[in-house]
Amino acid sequence: MSVLSLISGASIPVQLVMAILLLASLFSWYYIFLKVFTLRRAEKQTAEFERQFWSGADLTDLFQRAVNARDSAGSLERIFESGFREFTKHRREPGTDVGALMDSTRRAMRATYQREMDKLESSLSFLASVGSVSPYVGLLGTVWGIMNSFRGLANVGQATLSHVAPGIAEALIATAIGLFAAIPAVVAYNRFAGDVNRLAIRFDSFTEEFSNILQRQVH
Amino acid sequence: MAAAAIHSRDEALAGGLALAMHVLFLVLLVFGVSWQHKQADTAVIVDLWRDLPSVTPPRVEPPPPPPEVKPEPPKPVPKVEAKPPPKPEPAPVVKPDIALKEKQDRERKLKEQQEAAEKKKLAAEKAREAELEKKKRAEAEALKQKQAAEAEAKRVAAEQQKARDALAAQQAAAQAKVVDEYKRQISAKIRRFIVLPPNVSDAAQVEFEITVLPGGEVLGAKLRRAANSTPAYDAAVERAILRAQPLPLPPDPALMRQFRELNLVFRPKD
Numbered sequence: 272m273s274v275l276s277l278i279s280g281a282s283i284p285v286q287l288v289m290a291i292l293l294l295a296s297l298f299s300w301y302y303i304f305l306k307v308f309t310l311r312r313a314e315k316q317t318a319e320f321e322r323q324f325w326s327g328a329d330l331t332d333l334f335q336r337a338v339n340a341r342d343s344a345g346s347l348e349r350i351f352e353s354g355f356r357e358f359t360k361h362r363r364e365p366g367t368d369v370g371a372l373m374d375s376t377r378r379a380m381r382a383t384y385q386r387e388m389d390k391l392e393s394s395l396s397f398l399a400s401v402g403s404v405s406p407y408v409g410l411l412g413t414v415w416g417i418m419n420s421f422r423g424l425a426n427v428g429q430a431t432l433s434h435v436a437p438g439i440a441e442a443l444i445a446t447a448i449g450l451f452a453a454i455p456a457v458v459a460y461n462r463f464a465g466d467v468n469r470l471a472i473r474f475d476s477f478t479e480e481f482s483n484i485l486q487r488q489v490h
Numbered sequence: 491m492a493a494a495a496i497h498s499r500d501e502a503l504a505g506g507l508a509l510a511m512h513v514l515f516l517v518l519l520v521f522g523v524s525w526q527h528k529q530a531d532t533a534v535i536v537d538l539w540r541d542l543p544s545v546t547p548p549r550v551e552p553p554p555p556p557p558e559v560k561p562e563p564p565k566p567v568p569k570v571e572a573k574p575p576p577k578p579e580p581a582p583v584v585k586p587d588i589a590l591k592e593k594q595d596r597e598r599k600l601k602e603q604q605e606a607a608e609k610k611k612l613a614a615e616k617a618r619e620a621e622l623e624k625k626k627r628a629e630a631e632a633l634k635q636k637q638a639a640e641a642e643a644k645r646v647a648a649e650q651q652k653a654r655d656a657l658a659a660q661q662a663a664a665q666a667k668v669v670d671e672y673k674r675q676i677s678a679k680i681r682r683f684i685v686l687p688p689n690v691s692d693a694a695q696v697e698f699e700i701t702v703l704p705g706g707e708v709l710g711a712k713l714r715r716a717a718n719s720t721p722a723y724d725a726a727v728e729r730a731i732l733r734a735q736p737l738p739l740p741p742d743p744a745l746m747r748q749f750r751e752l753n754l755v756f757r758p759k760d
């Protein structure tokens with residue numbers, strides 16, 4: 272009795288459940304790999320930009336570079352760019368209050384920050400729902416299969432284990448596939464959520480520190 | 491490098507890796523998991539009994555059937571065809587000048603012929619009679635042989651029946667022996683668990699009717715008769731019966747019928 276024969280021998284609803292779960296698993300792995308790449312790159316870019324920023328480079332230089340390489344710029348670079356752009360724009364206007372200037376700068380950075388966070392967090396919710404729902408879907412398939420196998424048992428005069436066992440094995444395959452889809456999704460979700468959180472903290476603290484630097488420039 | 495290009499490259503890579511992952515898992519599942527394991531040798535606990543009578547009685551070979559006596563079919567007696575008498579020869583054309591001589595001659599010849607025909611006819615009759623006689627005798631012989639064979643067959647059947655009866659009796663005896671042996675073992679096992687209470691007279695005797703399940707479990711023990719017994723001894727025996735589970739039972743399920751309800755008598759002196 273091989274796994275393939277178990278799958279092909281299952282009833283149609285169970286097979287449907289298996290197909291859904293397989294699709295969910297495929298997509299969740301796709302997103303897992305995609306997220307691994309994007310998060311790793313974001314981390315690298317953030318570290319690179321932090322290194323450049325704190326090495327004492329000229330802010331205008333940094334800004335220029337960020338504008339030029341806008342396509343390949345990291346999230347932190349974009350936050351910096353939007354904040355600096357807002358700051359320089361407001362500063363040129365005569366008679367601006369320092370408080371208002373800093374407020375608008377921070378708002379601009381905040382907006383970019385949120386946009387970037389949204390990009391980083393995208394499809395994490397998919398992983399979360401695969402992780403939480405697919406065990407239930409698999410369980411549904413299993414329950415359905417076991418229901419069927421017991422109903423078939425009612426027609427048999429003498430019930431032996433060999434009458435029930437194949438049906439239950441077929442049904443259990445659905446739960447196995449469900450867990451197979453769910454476990455990596457949950458692990459990946461937790462891992463990615465942690466990574467995104469750490470990046471968010473880095474962005475936040477950078478925003479604050481950068482605001483301080485800008486405020487000092489005004490005086 | 492443009493962000494869009496990087497992104498699409500990432501997507502393709504991620505899709506390929508996801509597919510590869512699933513193919514790998516499928517291969518592992520199909521070829522790596524053997525679903526039916528061979529039963530590993532596990533330790534078993536056995537009860538050892540020194541003198542267990544064999545359940546199967548010694549085989550008694552039934553006497554081989556005697557070679558069948560086949561009555562030989564009577565040989566066909568060659569038939570002797572009774573030949574019809576030869577036809578008288580056509581009278582030759584006589585010439586008138588030697589008519590007399592010829593006539594006399596002819597008459598003589600005719601007479602001779604007639605005589606010969608008569609003789610032949612007689613012989614044929616005789617042969618026919620003899621043949622009939624022979625046939626009759628052969629039939630009688632066959633009948634006799636047949637009867638003899640039947641009688642022989644009857645005798646053989648009776649002998650076989652006798653042998654079978656003897657075999658059955660032997661088997662029954664062996665079974666009875668097995669049953670007795672196991673009853674003895676059961677009561678010995680129960681007796682081992684009896685904790686004799688003090689102040690029990692040796693004359694005490696108690697009979698229990700025990701209902702036994704096929705696994706050797708005791709379904710119930712009913713006090714049947716307690717002759718000059720003390721309730722303490724009855725209770726001790728009942729406790730012992732319950733503690734002696736599972737009772738030793740013969741492996742042959744056919745004998746289980748005789749162990750369904752057991753009447754066992756216990757005395758403190760046994």
